[in-house]
Amino acid sequence: MTTTTQAPVRGAAEPGPGGRRRWTEKVLGRQPLGILFAAPYAVFLVAIFAYPLVLAVWISFHDYFFAAPGAQVDRPFVGLDNYRAVLGDPDVQRSFLNVAEFLVINVPLTVVLSLVLATALNAAVRARTFLRVSYYVPYVTASVSLVAVWLFLFSKDGLVNQLLGPLAPNPSWLVNEALAMPVIALFVTWKQLGFYILLYLAALQNVSKDLYEAASVDGAGRLASFRNVTVPGVRPATTLVVILATITGANLFTEPYLLTNGGGPDGASASPVFVMYQKGIEQGNPDTASAIGVVLVICVLLISLVNRKLLERD
Secondary structure, eight states: OOOOOOOOOTTOOOSSHHHHHHHHHHHHOSOTHHHHHHHHHHHHHIIIIIHHHHHHHHHHTBOOOOOOTTOOOOOOBOTTHHHHHHHTOHHHHHHHHHHHHHHHHHHHHHHHHHHHHHHHHHSOOTTHHHHHHHHHHHHHSOHHHHHHHHHHHHSTTSHHHHHHGGGSOSSOGGGOTTTHHHHHHHHHHHHHHHHHHHHHHHHHTTSOHHHHHHHHHTTOOHHHHIIIIIHHHTHHHHHHHHHHHHHHHHTOOHHHHHHSTTTOSTTTTOOHHHHHHIIIIISOOHHHHHHHHHHHHHHHHHHHHHHHHHHHOO
């Protein structure tokens, strides 16, 4: 009688230390110590971003109002009533149109200027380090101090109007309904340009110099090399810049609050975040403010997804 020995099944769970080791690797990964290092940032994300977002969504579906600490009050579920009120509010509608106008000006201008300046600064030019620092200084400078400079330039008796003379607009820039938001868009573009230049400078280091040499051999000039080598080579960075500029612009608050005394003139520069502040803090309607925030998050996500699909397609 012949006996056969069955080979153990490969990959089957084994008892003992080996089996426990594979189970811990599946749950904790090969380097469980990494979880310990990542835990503080994970807690930060949950506490600062995830929990407030979930709470805002919950508040937007309830008749929520501020109450004294520890007070037991009824906050009934109201469904989509807050969203109907928000979408039908002319002030909210105008704020979304304002931020759309801001993004149409700010995002393309940011991409073009930062890419062109980064390409120039990446070349061997004199005082390259000084120029890089100069472009980055406004980004790390407090908005309050920069606003004072901008008001000096664009106020009624400011330097720009003095240079323009009879061509100066009337009403002036920041009190003109048609010009207030474009001026704010220019201000934000100028202030944040240094950050996006750094992103493009990092991306340009990954573009092979052989491609430029091949383009030069084929007779391509600087403009053709920029269009056919640089622009495709930094496409991932362009996607990142567009998404970051969109998110930053959608959260516009400080600049209109300081430059136009809170969204003036007549709400021409009010942003959705500023309207949230008015309704949630000044008027005591956090449920309506939360609904505005949720709508804003959805809009930003949709715009970012569309931008990514358009920019990353072959």
